[in-house]
Amino acid sequence: MTAGPARAAVALAVAMGLALGIGAYTFVYARGGSYLTDDPAACANCHVMREQLDGWTAGSHRAVAVCNDCHTPPGLIGKYTTKALNGFWHSFAFTSGRFHEPIRISARNHGVTETACRHCHAAVVASIDAGRHGAARLTCTGCHASVGHLQ
Amino acid sequence: LVNILERKSEARNPFYRVVALDDTTTDPAAWGKNFPFQYDGYRRTVDQVRTRHGGSEAVPRTPSQADPRSIVAQSKLEEDPRLKAMWAGYAFSRDFREERGHAYMLDDQTFTERQLVVQQPGTCLQCHASVYAPMWALGNGDLVKGFEALNRLPYAEARKLVTHPVACLDCHAPDTLQLRVTRPAFLEGLRGLKAAEGVKDYDVNRDATRQEMRAFVCGQCHVEYYFKGPDKRLVYPWSRGLKVDQILAYYDAEQFRDWTHKDTGAPALKAQHPEFELWSQGIHARSGVACADCHMPYTRVGAQKISDHHVRSPLLNVNRACQSCHRWSEDELKARVLTIQQRTYELRNRAMDALMALITDLKAAVAAGRPDAELASAREFQRKAQFYLDFVEAENSTGFHAPQEAARILGESIDFTRQGQLALRDRRPR
Amino acid sequence: LVNILERKSEARNPFYRVVALDDTTTDPAAWGKNFPFQYDGYRRTVDQVRTRHGGSEAVPRTPSQADPRSIVAQSKLEEDPRLKAMWAGYAFSRDFREERGHAYMLDDQTFTERQLVVQQPGTCLQCHASVYAPMWALGNGDLVKGFEALNRLPYAEARKLVTHPVACLDCHAPDTLQLRVTRPAFLEGLRGLKAAEGVKDYDVNRDATRQEMRAFVCGQCHVEYYFKGPDKRLVYPWSRGLKVDQILAYYDAEQFRDWTHKDTGAPALKAQHPEFELWSQGIHARSGVACADCHMPYTRVGAQKISDHHVRSPLLNVNRACQSCHRWSEDELKARVLTIQQRTYELRNRAMDALMALITDLKAAVAAGRPDAELASAREFQRKAQFYLDFVEAENSTGFHAPQEAARILGESIDFTRQGQLALRDRRPR
Numbered sequence A: 001m002t003a004g005p006a007r008a009a010v011a012l013a014v015a016m017g018l019a020l021g022i023g024a025y026t027f028v029y030a031r032g033g034s035y036l037t038d039d040p041a042a043c044a045n046c047h048v049m050r051e052q053l054d055g056w057t058a059g060s061h062r063a064v065a066v067c068n069d070c071h072t073p074p075g076l077i078g079k080y081t082t083k084a085l086n087g088f089w090h091s092f093a094f095t096s097g098r099f100h101e102p103i104r105i106s107a108r109n110h111g112v113t114e115t116a117c118r119h120c121h122a123a124v125v126a127s128i129d130a131g132r133h134g135a136a137r138l139t140c141t142g143c144h145a146s147v148g149h150l151q
Numbered sequence B, C: 001l002v003n004i005l006e007r008k009s010e011a012r013n014p015f016y017r018v019v020a021l022d023d024t025t026t027d028p029a030a031w032g033k034n035f036p037f038q039y040d041g042y043r044r045t046v047d048q049v050r051t052r053h054g055g056s057e058a059v060p061r062t063p064s065q066a067d068p069r070s071i072v073a074q075s076k077l078e079e080d081p082r083l084k085a086m087w088a089g090y091a092f093s094r095d096f097r098e099e100r101g102h103a104y105m106l107d108d109q110t111f112t113e114r115q116l117v118v119q120q121p122g123t124c125l126q127c128h129a130s131v132y133a134p135m136w137a138l139g140n141g142d143l144v145k146g147f148e149a150l151n152r153l154p155y156a157e158a159r160k161l162v163t164h165p166v167a168c169l170d171c172h173a174p175d176t177l178q179l180r181v182t183r184p185a186f187l188e189g190l191r192g193l194k195a196a197e198g199v200k201d202y203d204v205n206r207d208a209t210r211q212e213m214r215a216f217v218c219g220q221c222h223v224e225y226y227f228k229g230p231d232k233r234l235v236y237p238w239s240r241g242l243k244v245d246q247i248l249a250y251y252d253a254e255q256f257r258d259w260t261h262k263d264t265g266a267p268a269l270k271a272q273h274p275e276f277e278l279w280s281q282g283i284h285a286r287s288g289v290a291c292a293d294c295h296m297p298y299t300r301v302g303a304q305k306i307s308d309h310h311v312r313s314p315l316l317n318v319n320r321a322c323q324s325c326h327r328w329s330e331d332e333l334k335a336r337v338l339t340i341q342q343r344t345y346e347l348r349n350r351a352m353d354a355l356m357a358l359i360t361d362l363k364a365a366v367a368a369g370r371p372d373a374e375l376a377s378a379r380e381f382q383r384k385a386q387f388y389l390d391f392v393e394a395e396n397s398t399g400f401h402a403p404q405e406a407a408r409i410l411g412e413s414i415d416f417t418r419q420g421q422l423a424l425r426d427r428r429p430r
């Protein structure tokens, strides 16, 4: 899937000028820029995001959270680094057509999302998620896999 | 309006620490001051509601000097008299009931008529009382020493040292509230299991993940066990693995028998509540779903979620226990469980009938005075068949924790039983 | 770059209708002009890749006059010679191979050595060739008449009327491309089943949902069947239900036998590929998951999603076949399937060994000239046990389609076999 080394390798190739070429082309043509907006529809400029858009539309959070609420960290810097990263890599993947299907969230982005859950539901989960020294965190999606996208 | 204010304050600080707790605070009421919601749930385990194959039925009885209980759970021996024949000569043929909520564990153990049949050791209390503080005391500071001391005491004496059923501190560290394993038998059992898997000196409380702990705290008691040697040490037979085959292999190697079957002379074994073992072979365990996920699901209280400490059949709480992961309706989910249980139950009955036939044959052979040499093989088959059957019978989910594995075990049990009958016929003097 | 431009255009216009199709267009190549992606997949069913329990292995052979095939699938009789003993006296003991892709169905039927043992009727072709157009022709406009006529023909003659394996129009309406059932045997079989469930004159093509059709088109062939009466009518034995017990009850009521076992004289039955029946008892069917979801998963071609017409083992395509619903990794999903299959396979072997023992005993009893009266009960048990075992053995998912049900069936098979052995011993003249 989106393994670190693989990415590194690609990154190298990209660094070799390709980035400006194809990278930029894609980013514009495939509306990678959509990553910079908050409009869910924008995400679906890539048809491969259509499923998630549909799932989100059918889900319980449609009315309360847009894509970026769950897929970007709070705070401007965090938000835009993540957007840039995803925007670029996903654009690249989309163009090259090289990505695992069905699309699966990466460990990093899953972490971002889990934080988002806690950000909005701090009160609700305070007692179950509160200061357990050392113990690994709960995984919200272990039980709520379909909150974001009705599966 | 009150409601809202309430929520806000709760939200700001989920735990009110009104009393200090430490490893000597056995009384749940004290913990309840800090954690009223969990305490409320904990106390509700006195409820008795029956499901098709689980829960329990409240059966009234007239209290007596020997047994002050005015309500007990239904007798399984009456529900299925074949159990008596299976356990002939063993205490279970005297009294065996459907298990009920945690609140009853200490009384039910103290007053079961099985106590009248055999002199039991203090070991029994490991899973029926809050023995954590008492063990520390007995071992003055050394848990394992206290464990060994408690095991060696006669039941009556040991009983005087405990007052509560499983309590908060048996599952929780008083300071962090983190889950912890407090039973040496489980620590040792799991260490043995991990060793077999190639993991050296595994320490549950150090090495287990939080999700694993949500099953391990239950695995301290909901497991197959035996009392080893004259010291009556509580041992979980896992050093070869958790499958029924591996557990039987362990007992065979130890040349252990629970008793000698009264009517057939077979060296019999009694399987007991192997929930943890059967669960470990199922798809839920494989998917990281722990006991607590289904038996203590999160439940909304005011603005927060807490673990429902009313430990019970998930079929009495399907929406919380199942629906967060499965989007099917409550009725559909119940129907799915029932389909699995019904299949298990029917195959279990077939295996039970087969076993009755073998026992009848062996009994007749013994009566006819046939030499042991001719009966040895049939007795060996009875031991195996009976342990396999009992492994599913004594497991309390009626197959749900691992449907295919439960059916597989029953299928093999049938094969052993019938081969035992054949052995008797083929060994007949020509 | 092409890649991305392509996608945008495709998104706009999914497929081009270059040729007209009607109910006489049997040749898939013609359909392929309109639907190139589906046609490509369809043709790839020539691939032979083996999985642990499925797929198929390409075994080279020297073509002969009688059998021009230069590649066949591995022989199951060689993999497990016990099958020969089970089928003694029946064509299957001569030649039985692992099944492979749809592309081979017509050749494999035409050239199996089973054809050399018995004179087969045209009925065979129902599931091995595109018989839709030929049936219309034979019945001049009446499908059922054509069906009956084809069944009555000797295989050799009927064979001349067909040219293709299952083709597009066997599953699709040429105008709308909607799925449709084209086999009268399935229409009648399902009508009988629904009637038993209290639904009057059910018509698949009128009453089934789209999701149901995604399983029904497969259920036209992947089912248990027999040839009824002198007209060799293809009949699916479902009028009492789809469970093995109900199917056996049907055959018993019909006093039907496939053959008389050569060595034991038992009135034997041969179960054949009951994928549809076993699937119907599993959790996936219960969850509305159809054959096509796993064996023809949606796959993205540019901007469109199409059904992968390369019908094959899902284990060769786990990401599309399973991950659309299960978040586990490919390796984990394969491991889950293998765990289920291994359990099934081991129990199947135990049941097979038991059956061999019964056959040996019966054979000896026959040789010893014991009267039929003494053997009747044992033969009846062999019939039952063998049908139950074969029901799982012939089913091609090695238990995956319904894990607990498969184990349950094998467990009962063992019980029947052993009781057969006991019957022989207890009926022994005293």
Ligand SMILES: [Ca+2]
Residues within 6 Å of the ligand: B054, B055, B056, B098, B099, B100
């Ligand atoms: Ca109970």
Ligand SMILES: [Ca+2]
Residues within 6 Å of the ligand: C054, C055, C056, C098, C099, C100
């Ligand atoms: Ca195959």
